[in-house]
Amino acid sequence: MEWLIVIFFGLWAFISTLGVLFLKSPVHAILSFLSVILAVSGMFLHLGAELLAGLQLVIYAVSIVVFYVLVITTIPWEKVKRFGKVNLTQLLLATPVLILSTLITSSAIFEVEFKDSPPPSLESVGKSLFSSYLLPLEVASILLLVAMVGAIAIGRKDA
Amino acid sequence: MSIPQAYAIISLFLFFSGLLGIIIRRNLILILVSAELMLNGVNLALVSFDRMVGGIEGQILSLFVLTVAAAEVAVGLALVVALFRLKGYEGSSEITNLRD
Structure with missing residues (x-):
């Protein structure tokens, strides 16, 4: 049952992170970032950090995301849309390096046996x-x- | 594998995808959003390591990270707006000079 919650939040965060990385419109990317924030807040709640889950909702989801959208409205829309695409060469160069470093770092987490202490x-x-x-x-x-x-x-x- | 370990893996994924976003994005505002993604990953890592070793310092540290993130957003977005107003820049490739 607990693993179902982990998989649910993990998949939610994974899909919306892909949205932050690859969506063309900045407003859509920011809304997808809001979805990441909600997923991370649920993870905090599952880990037993209720204070941080509430602060994540209040500070990130309410103030920071609204601030980003507000700044986008001050800049003319044609200027914002001009740089919507991702940089393809840098994507091809950086992805293998970052996947490799993710695997190396997570192997360090797997190696040590930690105890699961109460929150x-x-x-x-x-x-x-x-x-x-x-x-x-x-x-x-x-x-x-x-x-x-x-x-x-x-x-x-x-x- | 315990549940905090699974969350630590997820936090690693969040951190490195934020780094990828900083590398591949061209829009200045979306580069800042990717930096926020990295900060979120760090917060999740601190809380899950906290569960592994049974302390409270990680939660307190991530509270301060949250504060610094709010300050960073305020100053960073002010810089983006000032840059746009003075030069008309919105993409990271257009900024090639430090002055004039």
Whole structure:
């Protein structure tokens, strides 16, 4: 039963990843990326990381995908469509190398026998986040503020 | 093979297909989307390795990865919009000069 869930999410992620790579229209590729995000969020839920599954939905599926579509609307559609095709020579050159590196890395995962420990509770994650990881959390908030100011400064009309 | 191992394999596939997308795509916005795909793969790998060794550090680290991804999207898309507005570029092959 558990393996059925793994196969379902795996196939879902596989098909929509192919859509991200090869669809011509940028909007279709971004919608297919949204599908990847939903599949990964389901995988997080299956792995017992409920906080990350929720944040994946809120941050990626809601804010980032909407931001991409919004930026596409600011650029004239003829310009966007001109570069829809993939680069065929680079595809032929890169695919064998990347398949080989995927196989090598996954053989490293297969070699070691790991135990399947129970998922950590949400309470312990929250406690650790606000005690031993308090400084990185604050630095992350400053990083978000700096990124916001930087995005406004770069994207202004008279820049 | 346990279930976290299967998810680690899936995360490898996500990471390397994101890398393939960065190599083969010509549209600047879709190159950024492929980078997001790579970040998703890294997050999934962190959480599944977390299940293998029984810790919580992986989940916390992938939370920070999520934060950095949001910041990266904001700045990256602002750069794409500024590049288009100043030069009219939209494809990666058109950008050959750093200035002027």
